[in-house]
Structure formats: structure tokens, C-alpha cells
Amino acid sequence: MNEMRAGVLSGVGRLEIIEVTRPQISSPQEVLLRVKTIGICGSDLHYFRTGRIGDQVVDFPFIIGHEAVAVVEEVGSNEGDLRPGDWVVIDPALSCGRCDQCRAGRSHTCRQLRFLGCPGQRAGCLQDYLVLPRNNCFKINEEESTLGILVEPIAIAIYAHHLAEGVRNKKVIVLGGGPLGLVVAYISRQKGCQWLGVTDKVDARLEGAKKVGADWIGNPLDQNIIKEVESINPEQVDIIFECCGQQEALDQAEILLKPGGKLVIIGIPEADRIWFNPHLLRRKEIEIINVRRQNNCIPGAIQFLQSHASSLRFLITHRYSLNEIQEAFEVASNYKDGVIKAVIDL
Numbered sequence: 001m002n003e004m005r006a007g008v009l010s011g012v013g014r015l016e017i018i019e020v021t022r023p024q025i026s027s028p029q030e031v032l033l034r035v036k037t038i039g040i041c042g043s044d045l046h047y048f049r050t051g052r053i054g055d056q057v058v059d060f061p062f063i064i065g066h067e068a069v070a071v072v073e074e075v076g077s078n079e080g081d082l083r084p085g086d087w088v089v090i091d092p093a094l095s096c097g098r099c100d101q102c103r104a105g106r107s108h109t110c111r112q113l114r115f116l117g118c119p120g121q122r123a124g125c126l127q128d129y130l131v132l133p134r135n136n137c138f139k140i141n142e143e144e145s146t147l148g149i150l151v152e153p154i155a156i157a158i159y160a161h162h163l164a165e166g167v168r169n170k171k172v173i174v175l176g177g178g179p180l181g182l183v184v185a186y187i188s189r190q191k192g193c194q195w196l197g198v199t200d201k202v203d204a205r206l207e208g209a210k211k212v213g214a215d216w217i218g219n220p221l222d223q224n225i226i227k228e229v230e231s232i233n234p235e236q237v238d239i240i241f242e243c244c245g246q247q248e249a250l251d252q253a254e255i256l257l258k259p260g261g262k263l264v265i266i267g268i269p270e271a272d273r274i275w276f277n278p279h280l281l282r283r284k285e286i287e288i289i290n291v292r293r294q295n296n297c298i299p300g301a302i303q304f305l306q307s308h309a310s311s312l313r314f315l316i317t318h319r320y321s322l323n324e325i326q327e328a329f330e331v332a333s334n335y336k337d338g339v340i341k342a343v344i345d346l
């Protein structure tokens with residue numbers, strides 16, 4: 001009764017299901033959630049493949065996962081609007097509310113941030129039950145609940161667009177057509193960009209790029225991205241969203257941006273150093289914008305999902321049960337079988 005299942009990373013490239021003690025509410029501000037679905041995110045795949053992101057190193061075994069849809073099982077107090085049976089999307093970032101960053105409205109870079117499934121911070125949500133502060137739970141309609149795990153990538157995409165300060169009438173390229181890149185591309189189209197290009201090495205993802213309205217798609221494995229984009233846009237492009245964490249994408253970006261262009265970096269590189277050509281950056285006065293997840297964009301992302309559900313549904317390509325986590329991560333990590341977003345139903 002007090003046991004539950006949890007999916008742990010037990011070594012590089014290895015996942016296991018173990019029994020752990022079920023968590024309990026310890027304050028009126030907390031809620032107990034029954035986790036229903038988790039999404040496999042690019043950052044989870046970094047931990048799966050290498051056991052780390054930079055100096056955030058996994059201490060095995062470790063419960064991973066941070067994108068979750070859940071049902072409220074129990075509330076710490078009846079105040080507030082959450083009730084048992086409500087469907088929620090979680091915000092995996094637990095901030096302190098007191099530090100300089102939190103006070104400045106930057107809770108996403110909180111000095112004491114504890115992020116679910118982040119080594120050294122907090123265990124992840126790939127488990128049957130989860131206790132979270134109620135402020136980290138956002139109600140979602142039951143009908144959209146199966147799509148709810150798209151809320152986190154949508155929130156990050158909305159935040160990246162906010163930092164980019166507008167794509168209307170601009171020429172935009174998204175380098176990397178994973179779930180996040182495709183949502184960034186979709187929002188670019190919705191916001192009235194003038195021209196939209198998307199690149200990826202996986203053709204199934206480029207098909208997805210067509211669905212979100214790309215004017216041009218390119219696969220760097222068999223196309224010369226720079227030549228093709230420059231022949232369509234001799235004056236180069238205004239904004240590039242880098243969504244794949246690859247050095248070659250950054251190299252393309254600094255060439256393809258026009259003077260005064262913006263490079264918005266969302267991808268997570270596997271390397272600990274990335275390189276820029278300082279002469280190109282300087283001569284063209286390229287603005288580099290780093291995106292750290294998202295800041296307060298979850299309510300907006302839920303609304304966005306509700307109005308665009310039918311267009312974004314195709315992003316979830318694979319569903320697995322908890323018993324199939326090893327296969328789920330292998331498929332997602334190796335970009336097999338046309339995978340865009342893989343999810344695990346608990």
C-alpha cells in the first residue's frame with residue numbers, strides 16, 4: 001500500500017523500474033498527485049545517453065522525468081481551487097520565492113531552484129505518485145489531458161518568442177525540428193513571420209515541419225543548408241532559433257543571420273564548450289539570446305494548447321507503458337521510427 005513504482009536511470013543507457021515509498025503530503029500547501037503521463041524530453045535523453053548535462057551529473061539510481069500530467073489524489077487543505085479528481089499539468093521548477101532572482105520576477109533562475117529530474121536538485125516525476133506545492137499544479141481539461149505533456153515545450157517556445165521580441169514580417173529559421181523546434185516554428189507561423197525555414201537530420205521531423213507551415217525544409221545530411229537558404233533569401237534572415245544543441249547549427253546561424261539579426265539559443269549541447277566566429281558576430285552585430293526553460297508561461301501554454309490542440313496533436317507520435325521505458329528511451333534517443341514526442345503512460 002505504501003509502495004509505488006518509479007522509473008530510474010540505473011546507469012548510462014539503462015532504465016529500471018523499482019519499488020519506492022509513496023510520498024505523503026506534509027503541509028497544507030502541498031498536493032498528492034497520481035501521475036498519469038510523462039513526456040520524454042531532450043534533457044532526459046542527455047542524462048540517458050551520457051549521465052550528465054555539464055556539471056549536473058547523475059548519481060545512479062535516479063528518478064528522471066519532469067514533464068507530467070497528473071490527477072489530484074489528495075489536497076493538503078481545501079482552500080484554493082484544486083480538488084481531488086482534477087487533471088493538472090505540473091510546473092517542474094520549485095523556486096524559493098525569496099532570493100534576488102525570485103524577487104526580480106526571474107523564478108526560473110532562482111538561486112535555490114530545485115527542478116524535478118535534475119541531478120542534485122530533486123527526483124523526477126516518473127513515478128506513480130508525486131507530492132508538489134499546489135502552486136506548481138495547473139488545471140487542464142480532461143479532454144486535453146493526453147496532450148498535456150506538450151505544455152512544457154509550448155511554454156518554453158512561448159518564452160523563447162517573448163525573448164525574441166516578435167517575428168511578424170521577419171524571416172525565421174528553426175534549426176532542429178524536435179518537439180520544441182516544431183512548436184517554435186508553429187508559433188512563428190501563427191505570429192505572422194514572413195518566411196519560415198526548418199532544418200533537421202530526421203526526415204520524419206521535416207514532414208512535421210511542413211505540417212506546422214514551414215516554407216522551406218532542409219536536411220543537412222543531404223542538402224547544403226547555407227547555399228539553399230542564401231539562394232532563397234539573398235539578404236539572409238532576421239531570427240534563428242537554435243533548437244538542437246549542435247555546433248554545426250550554430251555555425252550555420254552565424255552565417256545565415258543578416259546584420260542585426262538575433263540568434264536565440266534553446267538547444268542543449270552535449271559538449272561543454274561551443275564555438276563562435278567572433279568576426280562574423282561582431283561585424284554583423286548579431287544578438288545572442290539564451291533561453292533558460294521558461295518563466296511564468298505555463299498558463300499561457302495551456303490556453304495555447306486548448307486553441308491549437310488539433311494542429312499540435314501529431315507531435316505525440318509514440319506512447320509506451322511504464323514497463324516499456326527502456327524501449328521508449330531507446331527509440332526517442334536514437335530518433336527511430338519517425339519519433340517526434342514519446343510519452344509514457346503510468
Ligand SMILES: [Zn+2]
Nearest residue numbers: 041042067152
Ligand atoms: Zn522538458
Ligand SMILES: [Zn+2]
Nearest residue numbers: 096099102110
Ligand atoms: Zn529564489
